[in-house]
Amino acid sequence: MNKYPAAGKKTKSIKTNAILNSVRTVLNLLFPLITFTYVSRILSVGELGKYNFSSSIISYFLLLAALGIDKYAVREGAKYRDDRKKISQFSSEIFTINISSTLISYGCLFLYLIFSQKAQNYATCIIIFSIQIIFTTVGTEWLYVIYEEYKYITVRSIIFKIISIMLLFTFVKRPGDYLNYTAVTVFATVGSNVLNFIHARKLCNIHLKIHFEWMKRLVPILIIFASNVAIQIYVTSDITMLGYLKNDYTVGIYGVSTKIYNAILPVLAAALTVTIPRFSLYAGMKMKKEYDSLMLKVANSLFVIIFPSVIGLIMLSKNIVLIIGGSKYEASQTSLIILSIAIFFSIFSTLFNQCVLIPYRREKYSLFSSVFSACENIGLNFFMIPLLAERGAAITTVLAEFTMASMNFYNIRDIIGDIFINKITIRNILTILVGCTSIIVICVMSSAFISNIIIQTLVAIAGSFFVYTGSLFLLKNPIVNMMLDQIKNRLKKD
Template sequence: MKKKSLGLNAALNGFRNILNVFFPLITFPYVSRVLQAEGIGKYNFANSIISYFLLIAALGISNYSVREGAKLRDDRKKISDFASQVFTINLISTILSYILLLLSLIIFKNLQPYKIAILIFGLQIFFTTIGVEWVYTIFEEYAYITIRSIIFKIISIILLFLLVRKSTDYLNYVGVIVFSSVGSNVLNYLHSKKFCDIKIVFKINWKKHLKPILVIFATGIATQIYLNSDITILGILKNDYIVGIYSVSSKIYGIVKSLVQAMVVVVVPRLSMLLGKGEYKKFRGLLRQVTSALALVTFPSATGLYMLAPQIIILISGKGYLRGVSSLRILCFALVFSVFSWIFAYCILLPAKRERFFLIAAVVSAFFNIGLNFILIPLISENGAALTTCLAEFVMFIIIIFYSKDMLKGVYDSKFLKEFLTYLIGSVIIVTICLVGNILFSYNIAKVIFDVIFSIVTYFGILYFTKNQILLRIIALNRI
């Protein structure tokens, strides 16, 4: 298989994530004004419920498939056999997920007002399974996924403005969002035949696959709990209005986080391959580059988001959601811990087959988050949910560092620390620029334009002056 550029893949995946950001930037201001906080709250509560069943269906297969499949991708027969086995396991877990979903709708009466929305969201479960997104990650095929995303995002935007016209149309909004993923996944399955032959098989090596899949699955469950429990518990303890306010903050936070983490996804197959071949020097070198690149983006992103929180919320959702400024600013700190937890979890623990340690970190963080949510949400509402998310991300970060420390030896040197320091200095200057912008301009758009342009120019000017290697590689168009 021809070796692909990680830089190009990161750019493509980043662009795909930008599309995922651009879509809500176009739609969410419109939708939040049309549906109001109550409608947005219903949408997000139903979405948070279905996310658990999506996780059951996924069963940790994606991460496991990428790690193990990356070693087999040069042999079509072996990768086809492997892909068919994990796909069949995935279908079984999907059936189980639907059974549990139907039982939950019958047993839990408080879900009845959201039943139709949950059932529409439930279509995603089957179509996510047949979407076999992990095949494209294994083969580092991001060009196809990017093109596919462009097509379905455009169609979805058109449908959204046609079908969501009044405050009672939140079910139409659910349907449009589901359509964008369903169509993409059907095309994914059909196109996957270019790389391997996937079919239902009855001969499965359960002993080999089941244990790591279940460990990764349990990790995903714990992670999903501490990521989604805030909205779920807000819905239980508070009301749709509070959920709607916090949903704006968490959505903005999620958008920025997904953009920053785009690079992590594309390097996992390459890191798994390097570890599998015992090329530890190349592994450490790539890990260092990835960490520095993510730090380069994460610190200014979190800083800018913190400083421009009021303007961003007004521009995206309107003044009616300004109550969410404080929760968004709290989540900015969670962003830093979350990104670096991702680096060490997905670039070290999973490729090194240490998923059990990732599970420990996720379980501890989940229990910590749920416990604090029940304490802090009754006291400080959406700010309590944001604070518990931040603290849970910090706990996750510390535990993952502890279990990764032996593999971090020799990765980060004085040169890396110098780069890290320049990122912090650049972020402090961004704070100064934003404060000046507040003094000079009274209009939100003018503030945002001034702050963003001058922050970008100044920040990257500092990096260029200090000869930051990641930036120089990008300027020179060198491949990582």
């Protein structure tokens, strides 16, 4: 038996991987904010509208090429990673399916560009974005997740994003350079995937393989794909429909608020990533007591983080838009305020889905709620976008996220319902709400007494953090008390 030595003999540290994953998440937050802050002052609103519309279109073809391969490959491939022969066979089958779906995706894209008159106006930008499709497939990112190669992924990501920023400052200098911006974005996203494919030889031997049980792999992949499609539709349909029902300017305005929203959301949800395997373990081993204890801590910790983040984002929405996009994007403030509310529902929907529904094998409920929310979002967009433009698109996103979270919770109420209706959770929420009022006061005061917008924002953030945490401490918030007890116990052990 030929084993991959690092996988078989040395188990990756969960703490180290969590730190590396956090670094990568923060990097993925900073990169789009840094680049967008620069290009929003170089390119026109209409040009960024073309960029955002083209990106939303290609996301559907990326989804078609990816199918549900990444989640399936990680779930099934982990059991083969200590056997080079078996992981090579498995990876070759997955890679062959991925290549096939990629060719189908390019074929569909070709037909779309031919028959869609709207798309022909954006053909060059869409074609540049389409490079992501083949490079994502060749990158076999799922293989590195199977082997928990977070160090390689993180270092590689940092290097290529630094190079991309240098390219951005070199090739995006004047209005009209939005195609150059598109190319730099593609390079930052998938440029390193060529190295992935070469480096993959150290892990296993990947090649095209025609003769294997296709249906054995395809059926579960397509089930995951169906859920991914529904989620992708209600995540990206806003911008796509704005492009069709309104104009490039409206897409550009909405693009700023969604850029900020999509950058902040994964950072706030990052804590969930490292808890998902533990929830799956407890559910699979029927360790209900341990599962409930962990869910109580995670859910209440999310309340502590999300409530002040949403309030702070609403209060500082104008400042953030002006700092990142400039005065010509000031109209984005309203849609950003609306989208801020969606953060709460989105994160808890993810908690209910990834940490309850899937571990307890209730994926069909997740699929149903995803499809229903997607249909709701699209249907409402036809009414709200013509009426309220980008504000209407933001409202439909909030409603779709609320529906998804509500339906997911309804389908797991028998598992974790008691956790959300107990003394600890109620006391936690009450103290948080009191603490959030201090955030509002600090933001209003900083706005009244400080004229410089950057200093005003920094003071508001720092002041809100200290006053909010101080309030929770004085009010003896149960989560803060739990953290303090853990710190005391560690100090005693040392």
